[in-house]
Amino acid sequence: MTAVVWVCITAAALISAAIKGVGPALLGARPLPRRVRAVVAVIAPALVAALVVVEVVGPRWSAFDPLVVAGVVVAVAARLLRAPMLVAVLAAALATAGLRLLL
Amino acid sequence: MADDGPFRAGLRIGVGLGLGSFLLAVSFGAAAVDQGWGPVAPVVASAVVFSGSAQFALLTALGSGAGAGAAILSAALINLRFLPMGVALAGTLRGNALRRALEGQAVVDASFVAAHRGGGRFDRSLLLGATLPQWPLWVAGTLVGVLVAPPPELARSLGLDVVFPAFFALLLLEEARTSRRALTAAVLGGAIALGLLLVVPPGVALLGGALAALVGLAGEEVR
Numbered sequence: 001m002t003a004v005v006w007v008c009i010t011a012a013a014l015i016s017a018a019i020k021g022v023g024p025a026l027l028g029a030r031p032l033p034r035r036v037r038a039v040v041a042v043i044a045p046a047l048v049a050a051l052v053v054v055e056v057v058g059p060r061w062s063a064f065d066p067l068v069v070a071g072v073v074v075a076v077a078a079r080l081l082r083a084p085m086l087v088a089v090l091a092a093a094l095a096t097a098g099l100r101l102l103l
Numbered sequence: 104m105a106d107d108g109p110f111r112a113g114l115r116i117g118v119g120l121g122l123g124s125f126l127l128a129v130s131f132g133a134a135a136v137d138q139g140w141g142p143v144a145p146v147v148a149s150a151v152v153f154s155g156s157a158q159f160a161l162l163t164a165l166g167s168g169a170g171a172g173a174a175i176l177s178a179a180l181i182n183l184r185f186l187p188m189g190v191a192l193a194g195t196l197r198g199n200a201l202r203r204a205l206e207g208q209a210v211v212d213a214s215f216v217a218a219h220r221g222g223g224r225f226d227r228s229l230l231l232g233a234t235l236p237q238w239p240l241w242v243a244g245t246l247v248g249v250l251v252a253p254p255p256e257l258a259r260s261l262g263l264d265v266v267f268p269a270f271f272a273l274l275l276l277e278e279a280r281t282s283r284r285a286l287t288a289a290v291l292g293g294a295i296a297l298g299l300l301l302v303v304p305p306g307v308a309l310l311g312g313a314l315a316a317l318v319g320l321a322g323e324e325v326r
Contacts, residue, residue, distance in 0.1 A: 023192070025207070041222050041319055042288035048216065049290070049312060049315075052275055071269055085270075086123060094262060
């Protein structure tokens with residue numbers, strides 16, 4: 001098990017560094033074409049939305065937990081009421097923990 | 104230095120984000136020990152991989168009996184999202200190819216989003232400042248998780264499993280508010296990921312969701 005873990009860690013670190021470095025190294029200061037920029041501008045929202053869904057729902061929807069969703073809703077509500085990011089996240093954890101205690 | 108302002112603003116954002124990822128790192132360290140990684144490997148993983156989603160992907164894959172190849176592939180697929188982010192940032196970074204590749208290592212989800220000034224333009228100083236505090240907090244959190252190793256049930260009772268999704272939901276809130284097209288991309292990306300999760304591993308579902316960014320092209324043609 002341990003040898004496999006170390007192989008995985010090393011490979012993941014190298015691949016990750018390569019993925020992060022290749023775009024900046026090759027493209028440099030050349031401006032991207034307009035159509036590419038239009039796509040790049042909305043990569044972050046598309047990806048972050050997918051991350052939320054993957055986190056909440058899990059593989060084959062196996063991780064779905066209404067109390068986690070409730071926590072996420074509390075975080076968003078707190079943020080809309082102008083709470084700092086960390087406070088909003090802590091409020092989410094407290095809400096989910098509290099509901100688990102009560103239900 | 105002209106860069107002082109945004110760099111400091113980045114540091115402040117990074118400390119806030121880092122405290123969130125600290126909690127997440129605690130749960131990673133604890134889960135890895137629980138899975139028999141030993142005390143050293145999880146901390147080294149956080150130091151050199153420095154990617155919560157990739158590390159959790161490794162953990163999930165190895166924990167479900169997958170071989171090293173499948174585990175590495177799932178981590179690589181999850182981190183493929185940094186490729187377009189690097190492309191988006193390329194024009195913002197400085198120096199020769201090697202230096203830009205090094206600066207590109209500062210790209211993590213939260214910093215990328217925080218440094219986004221809208222319309223695909225980015226603030227380099229803010230990006231570097233935001234990532235700087237996150238690395239030591241991520242590694243330290245993992246160490247705490249390894250040492251304390253709260254059982255998964257306790258982490259659940261404390262609501263720690265909501266930290267990651269809540270954090271991404273807040274990032275989504277910021278992003279989706281920037282433009283109508285951003286909102287469309289977010290809704291579509293979420294819907295695609297939701298559907299794909301039923302049939303493919305999470306890493307692939309994430310990439311599928313990212314494809315929703317192609318609405319950027321459609322939007323341009325309408326205008």
